[in-house]
Amino acid sequence: MQESSVETPAAPPLTGSKSAVLHRQLRSDFPSIHHGEGSYLVLGDGRRILDASGGAAVACLGHSDRRVVDAAMAQMLAAPYCATIFYTSEVCEKLCRYLVDSTDGHMARAYIVSSGSEAIEAAVKLARQYFLEKDQPEPRRTRFIARNQSYHGITLGALAVGGHKLRRQLFEPMMPTNVSHVSPCFAYRGKQRRESGDTVVVESDEAYVARLAAELDAEFQRLGPDTVCAFVAEPIVGAALGAAPSVPGYFKAVQAVCKKYGALLIFDEVMCGMGRTGTLHAWQQEGVAPDIQTIGKCLGGGYQPIAGVLASHGVIDAISRGTGAFVHGHTYQGHPVACAAALAVQQIVAEEHLLANVRSLAPVLSSLLVQKLGAHPNVGDIRGRGFFWGIELVQHKASAQPFPAAEHVSMEIAELGITQPYSVAVYPGSGTVNGTAGDHIILSPPYNTTRDEIHIIVDRVTRLINDYFSDKKDSLMVARL
The missing domain is CATH 3.90.1150.10 (Aspartate Aminotransferase, domain 1)
Known part of the structure; x- marks a missing residue:
């Protein structure tokens, strides 16, 4: 030619x-x-x-890092894609087993997706399905409570859970309306201050925690405690507040409020998790384990698009005894190449x-x-x-x-x-x-x-x-x- x-x-x-x-x-x-x-x-x-x-x-x-590149390439040559409605892959099974085993026995299953926004969408749907699958179903639970100045993702459902005005404002008419927001735990700006003579007296950690817990309790009461699926929070708030940790005792207090009203606790660790704070999971430094957890950025270190959801034994047991199926799915969930890259990243983090x-x-x-x-x-x-x-x-x-x-x-x-x-x-x-x-x-x-x-x-x-x-x-x- x-x-x-x-x-x-x-x-x-x-x-x-x-x-x-x-x-x-x-x-x-x-x-x-x-x-x-x-x-x-x-x-x-x-x-x-x-x-x-x-x-x-x-x-x-x-x-x-050549080791991660080689692991992803080897998987790409072996089996680059897995239609998870029909099959599983060895590398996805290995990654999920590693993640579950890393949670000190708190989590039962892992669900691998491609972004943090996808992970949040899956987490809130899983929370809703849990209440429908329980031995005594609670179909009235359709609401979520999250925090102002939070960010949980850019898709409409995740954006609704988040409390970041700049990211929300153009799209609020399109968002779900079943989410309300309470104050973040933000000591620098959230603690009360009063003048006493020539000094400024700052609210103690204990008083601040008690006040925030009371605000959350009041929000449950306002909504109707039996209508709330879960409280959603970042253990350390990333993009919206600039790496703001909670004060000691805060998450134990909010978990107690959730348990009081039978709601789940969801931790968004997409940004602060998978080792970023010095432990693999940020909640391991809080003395509190969530019912559902999202992970993301440092799971794969950027070598492939990957994120995930971890679900506790209580959540998984309810669905296993019920329909036995999570009514959710993505074409690229559990993507073998992404799992191979993430597994290599996590192995290097552990071995070194x-x-x-x-x-x-x-x-x-x-x-x-x-x-x-x-x-x-x-x-x-x-x-x-x-x-x-x-x-x-x-x-x-x-x-x-x-x-x-x-x-x-x-x-x-x-x-x-x-x-x-x-x-x-x-x-x-x-x-x-x-x-x-x-x-x-x-x-x-x-x-x-x-x-x-x-x-x-x-x-x-x-x-x-x-x-x-x-x-x-x-x-x-x-x-x-």
């Missing part, structure tokens, strides 16, 4: 308005990633970016004792952040656990007044961070205060990060924040002249 003399047109650059991609921001030019090297990303223009956030707290092993590394270096990361940024006039709070730390940014330290949402402070810092001389990636978040105003950035480095890299991360982030606010102050002074 004679070759055509018509030349194939060159593809346009993969950025900005010339791109064929429906990017998150259509007016932005996105730099292209060429390849990854451990904790670093190398961009198409040659920049080497220290990935201090692992994307959205995803890359728990860093980038381009990387969670011990997280626990060992977490105090170094936190103390350096406080030492170098704690006194900064625009740093309101530094909080977190393990390799999951948030820095809240404010206009005035004493009043904790946030920047106006229109100034996009956290996003501007993140964008500045990947330029020279900073070359560090942080994860930006907004709506920290009320779902609209408020800014934070998150640091969530790989679990195999070294002590030297921790120092480099903090040094670069410190320089980034110092320079950003110095330039911002100079710009304001010029504007006033």
Whole structure:
């Protein structure tokens, strides 16, 4: 066959308005990633970016670990897809067995999907089905209680459970209306403060927990206790609040309220789980086990799209005695290649004792952040656990007044961070205060990060924040002249 003399047109650059991609921001030019090297990303223009956030707290092993790539490729050559309505795969069975066995006997089954949003959708449907399958069914249970300033996913059901105004507002007319929200456990802004002479008296942990538990109890009463399926919460709130942990005793108190009214407790660990806080499951540090749990980002470390749901013995036993079938399914659930990558990631985390590394270096990361940024006039709070730390940014330290949402402070810092001389990636978040105003950035480095890299991360982030606010102050002074 004679070759055509018509030349194939060159593809346009993969950025900005010339791109064929429906990017998150259509007016932005996105730099292209060429390849990854451990904790670093190398961009198409040659920049080497220290990935201090692992994307959205995803890359728990860093980038381009050949062992994970080889495991995924081997599975792709063996059996790349499994129609789970007919079959199972050995690698999915192994991954789910590992996950169930990692929960200290609390969980009975695992369900593997492709994203955190899918996991939340599955979790709330599983909770509903549980109440229909019990020996004494409770069909009136159709409601869920979650928390303000939370984020559980971007699909409509998951978005309804979440309490993040900026992400919800365009789509609220389309959302389910069976979800209500109570206050988050957010010590920095949630604790009551009162002046006593020349000092400020801050509400104690015990009093704060009691007040939040009473609020949750009152919400059960308002809705009708026998209409609530579950309370949904992140053990450490990620994107919406910037790595905000609860105060001691909070989850024991809310679990007691759930048990009082016969509702389930669902933990969303998509962002904070699978080792990010120093234990494989964040709830293992709370002294509380959930009835249903979602996992995601660090399950596969970004090597394949994967997330999952873990269900307790009580939930699984009810369905097993009932219809014996979970009325839910996805074409790509239990995807063998994704399972192979995730299993390899988890084996490396275990064999190289990387969670011990997280626990060992977490105090170094936190103390350096406080030492170098704690006194900064625009740093309101530094909080977190393990390799999951948030820095809240404010206009005035004493009043904790946030920047106006229109100034996009956290996003501007993140964008500045990947330029020279900073070359560090942080994860930006907004709506920290009320779902609209408020800014934070998150640091969530790989679990195999070294002590030297921790120092480099903090040094670069410190320089980034110092320079950003110095330039911002100079710009304001010029504007006033």
